[in-house]
Amino acid sequence: MSFISYLKDGISLGSIYAIIALGYTMVYGIAKMLNFAHGDVIMVGAFVILAAITKAGLSPLLSIILAVVLCTVLGITIEMVAYRPLRKASSNLAVLITAIGVSYLLQNVALLVFGADAKSFVTVINVPTLVLFDGQLTIKGITIVTIAACIIIMCGLTLFVNKTKPGHAMKAVSEDRDAAQLMGVNVNSTISLTFAIGSGLAAIAGLLLCSAYPTLTPYTGAMPGIKAFVAAVFGGIGSIPGAMIGGILLGVIEIFGKAYISSQVADAIVFAVLIIVLLVKPTGLFGKNVQEKV
Amino acid sequence: MAMLEIKDLEVFYGVIQAIKGISFKVNEGEVVALIGANGAGKTTILQTITGLLSPKKGNIIFEGQELTKIPAHKIVSLGMAHVPEGRRVFAQFTVYQNLLMGAYTRKDKNEIEASLAAVYKRFPRLEERKNQIAGTLSGGEQQMLAMGRALMSKPRIILMDEPSMGLSPILVNEIFDIIQSVSASGTTVLLVEQNAKKALSIADRAYVLETGKIVQEGKAEALLNDDSIKKAYLGE
Ligand SMILES: Nc1ncnc2c1ncn2[C@@H]1O[C@H](COP(=O)(O)OP(=O)(O)O)[C@@H](O)[C@H]1O
Ligand SMILES: [Mg+2]
Numbered sequence: 001m002s003f004i005s006y007l008k009d010g011i012s013l014g015s016i017y018a019i020i021a022l023g024y025t026m027v028y029g030i031a032k033m034l035n036f037a038h039g040d041v042i043m044v045g046a047f048v049i050l051a052a053i054t055k056a057g058l059s060p061l062l063s064i065i066l067a068v069v070l071c072t073v074l075g076i077t078i079e080m081v082a083y084r085p086l087r088k089a090s091s092n093l094a095v096l097i098t099a100i101g102v103s104y105l106l107q108n109v110a111l112l113v114f115g116a117d118a119k120s121f122v123t124v125i126n127v128p129t130l131v132l133f134d135g136q137l138t139i140k141g142i143t144i145v146t147i148a149a150c151i152i153i154m155c156g157l158t159l160f161v162n163k164t165k166p167g168h169a170m171k172a173v174s175e176d177r178d179a180a181q182l183m184g185v186n187v188n189s190t191i192s193l194t195f196a197i198g199s200g201l202a203a204i205a206g207l208l209l210c211s212a213y214p215t216l217t218p219y220t221g222a223m224p225g226i227k228a229f230v231a232a233v234f235g236g237i238g239s240i241p242g243a244m245i246g247g248i249l250l251g252v253i254e255i256f257g258k259a260y261i262s263s264q265v266a267d268a269i270v271f272a273v274l275i276i277v278l279l280v281k282p283t284g285l286f287g288k289n290v291q292e293k294v
Numbered sequence: 295m296a297m298l299e300i301k302d303l304e305v306f307y308g309v310i311q312a313i314k315g316i317s318f319k320v321n322e323g324e325v326v327a328l329i330g331a332n333g334a335g336k337t338t339i340l341q342t343i344t345g346l347l348s349p350k351k352g353n354i355i356f357e358g359q360e361l362t363k364i365p366a367h368k369i370v371s372l373g374m375a376h377v378p379e380g381r382r383v384f385a386q387f388t389v390y391q392n393l394l395m396g397a398y399t400r401k402d403k404n405e406i407e408a409s410l411a412a413v414y415k416r417f418p419r420l421e422e423r424k425n426q427i428a429g430t431l432s433g434g435e436q437q438m439l440a441m442g443r444a445l446m447s448k449p450r451i452i453l454m455d456e457p458s459m460g461l462s463p464i465l466v467n468e469i470f471d472i473i474q475s476v477s478a479s480g481t482t483v484l485l486v487e488q489n490a491k492k493a494l495s496i497a498d499r500a501y502v503l504e505t506g507k508i509v510q511e512g513k514a515e516a517l518l519n520d521d522s523i524k525k526a527y528l529g530e
Contacts, residue, residue, distance in 0.1 A: 165398070168391070168398075169398070171384070171386065171387070172384055172387075172395055175384045175385060175386055175387075176382055176384060178341075178346050178366075178378070178382070179378060179382040179383075179384065180395075181345070181346065181366040182344060182346075182366070182369075182370060182375075182376045182378065183370060183396060183398045183399075183443075183447075184367050184368070184370040184371055184399035184447070185367055185398060186365075186367045187367065
């Protein structure tokens with residue numbers, strides 16, 4: 001039963017990575033940039049929920065909605081203020097460095113506002129533990145909620161991208177920005193929408209992450225952010241199903257690595273797997289094999 | 295008054311000047327050809343007209359409206375469609391989805407079906423392949439799709455950038471027949487071509503472009519019989 005138990009923990013952790021990875025992969029696919037500040041938006045979301053509940057006394061549901069709204073606004077603002085002015089810049093490096101700068105900015109502002117000491121996160125999600133096989137397998141409520149949230153987000157996003165007009169605009173911009181503009185697609189607002197969705201999802205990821213691992217510091221988002229980035233690359237950056245599969249595989253590998261090999265080197269194993277995948281298939285598991293047009 | 299008028303246009307790539315003060319016009323109902331060798335600046339001009347590039351100087355006036363200050367995504371709904379060089383169809387979309395993207399800004403939802411039927415009538419091959427992924431079409435089919443996609447916006451003027459590029463002679467004829475029929479149905483055409491002979495054979499008027507400047511202009515017929523044009527562009 002321990003195998004199943006580890007598997008379930010892995011899928012649960014992986015679901016969180018998947019939700020974060022969706023933000024990375026959509027922004028990369030549509031804006032063609034790596035938003036390294038994405039992980040820190042998770043931390044902001046978690047702090048907003050914590051503060052809304054403990055300081056402002058809001059209900060859990062209202063706090064979650066507030067966090068999603070604030071992170072959405074934060075994401076749009078970061079894009080408009082920090083990235084948009086650089087969009088026509090000749091070097092992608094400028095945008096990358098700016099993203100790293102924004103990441104530090106968010107961490108330092110959180111440090112200033114909330115302090116460096118670890119806060120313990122409140123219980124927001126109250127779902128009873130599921131006990132199966134006469135108590136041989138227990139599944140915590142948060143695990144069920146996390147996996148369910150991941151599935152719902154994945155299905156919702158896939159439907160949105162494939163069935164709605166703004167979704168088609170996103171796909172068109174990701175394929176060919178100029179051709180999309182010739183069709184009348186507003187690239188700036190499409191990129192804003194992408195940041196909005198990714199950042200809103202980051203707030204959800206913050207909630208799930210801190211509910212499963214309830215300590216919160218200004219650096220809480222950094223490592224999951226990096227791992228979700230790895231997951232996005234692993235699945236094929238730019239691909240929505242790739243982010244999902246990449247995230248879950250990464251979570252499972254990490255938990256199995258911790259359980260069966262060594263908890264010290266689990267992270268190293270995660271990165272080693274990434275390197276192997278990229279050596280075998282440089283575009284990632286679901287990456288498009290880019291055909292050079294003549 | 296001309297439908298489209300370009301005045302003293304200058305376009306730069308960084309410090310390199312690609313368009314060095316160009317003026318020309320397109321009247322309603324005309325087919326106007328812009329011919330010139332590779333690198334003359336034809337694509338740069340079209341991309342500047344539809345806002346993908348910004349000019350350093352000059353005016354672009356379409357039906358009395360200055361376009362240089364209007365962002366690229368607002369141009370198509372003014373009645374101007376651009377079939378870009380190299381087709382630029384959305385490779386991951388189906389033929390049908392590509393055509394719908396052409397109607398992206400249209401508000402007359404009920405009439406989009408009629409436009410779709412008209413495009414399928416003009417390009418029966420697109421209807422046969424409507425559920426095929428555009429990236430798997432042949433070059434000629436992609437060109438038809440790019441033209442069909444542009445027509446889906448119900449343009450009053452259509453700009454075409456080297457529609458015959460890389461196609462077999464039979465397909466080139468087919469594409470030029472279609473351009474003529476698009477023109478006959480009342481759409482004004484600004485045609486950019488390296489295939490000068492073909493372009494001049496269907497155009498009313500033409501401008502000859504050399505390294506960012508217009509060096510000759512006139513009735514297409516006259517240019518077809520001009521000795522210097524014959525030598526430089528028609529291989530005679
Ligand atoms: N993106 C670019 N960056 C720098 N120079 C460019 C770019 N695109 C075109 N050029 C230059 O501008 C000139 C005109 O190019 P273009 O408009 O593509 O010509 P044409 O379409 O007539 O072949 C050429 O000298 C070309 O090298
Ligand atoms: Mg060209």
